[in-house]
Amino acid sequence: NFMLTQPHSVSESPGKTVTISCTRSSGSIASNYVQWYQQRPGSSPTTVIYEDNQRPSGVPDRFSGSIDSSSNSASLTISGLKTEDEADYYCQSYDSSNQVFGGGTKLTVL
Amino acid sequence: QVQLQESGPGLVKPSQTLSLTCTVSGGSISSGDYYWSWIRQPPGKGLEWIGYIYYSGSTYYNPSLKSRVTISVDTSKNQFSLKLSSVTAADTAVYYCARVVAAANWFDPWGQGTLVTVSS
Numbered sequence: 001n002f003m004l005t006q007p008h009s010v011s012e013s014p015g016k017t018v019t020i021s022c023t024r025s026s027g028s029i030a031s032n033y034v035q036w037y038q039q040r041p042g043s044s045p046t047t048v049i050y051e052d053n054q055r056p057s058g059v060p061d062r063f064s065g066s067i068d069s070s071s072n073s074a075s076l077t078i079s080g081l082k083t084e085d086e087a088d089y090y091c092q093s094y095d096s097s098n099q100v101f102g103g104g105t106k107l108t109v110l
Numbered sequence: 111q112v113q114l115q116e117s118g119p120g121l122v123k124p125s126q127t128l129s130l131t132c133t134v135s136g137g138s139i140s141s142g143d144y145y146w147s148w149i150r151q152p153p154g155k156g157l158e159w160i161g162y163i164y165y166s167g168s169t170y171y172n173p174s175l176k177s178r179v180t181i182s183v184d185t186s187k188n189q190f191s192l193k194l195s196s197v198t199a200a201d202t203a204v205y206y207c208a209r210v211v212a213a214a215n216w217f218d219p220w221g222q223g224t225l226v227t228v229s230s
Contacts, residue, residue, distance in 0.1 A: 001173065011135075023165075032215070033214045033215060033216070035214070035215075035216050035217065037157075037217070044148060044206055044220040044221065044222055044223050045157070045206075045217070046219075046220070047216065047217075047218045049209075050214060050216045050218070051214045051216065056218070090156065090157055092157075092215075092217065094215045097170075097173065098159070098173060099159040099162075099172070099215060100149075100159070101149075101156060101157040101158065101159065102150055102156070103156045104156045104157070
């Protein structure tokens, strides 16, 4: 089994850009799609990125996803930060026998 | 617009079996494009995949929970269910059901979640 490691927390000011990383412990990050979910307090997760870099309809283009094989990691970048972006963000990927979520990153917009 | 809704007891005694049902509306659980999954989140902690089922009944479980988990499907009711046996306080969590796009293993949408507390 592999793990997905995220920073516990990040903070940035409104209008700025923030990047959240998600590092895969074993196996290639490029071998299986990575998804990113946003979870606001008291709510269920919703998708902001699927299939590494695709945005569901309704998600603003301020949200983007990428993968970097050299660091075996995926990244979620949010530009033009708004206070409404403050939430927990989780990456998710899989292998042949398991689905794995990262530990989550708390984004504070201050 | 597919929607999922969890239901079941909010309190379970230690050593007993936790049972939850997820009702799918706005779409058929028999679609071959999706799996149907359970995920849980202990209070203040992250997400943990429990397992999922295909409409045919094929199941896939988290290896760490496999010995205690059973997921079943009732296509006639458009529902799928979770049973988790021999529960302890560590199983206290919000339990979510979600649809999984099979081609990408993408969990969407999720139900609103239901808190299950394990306590005597």
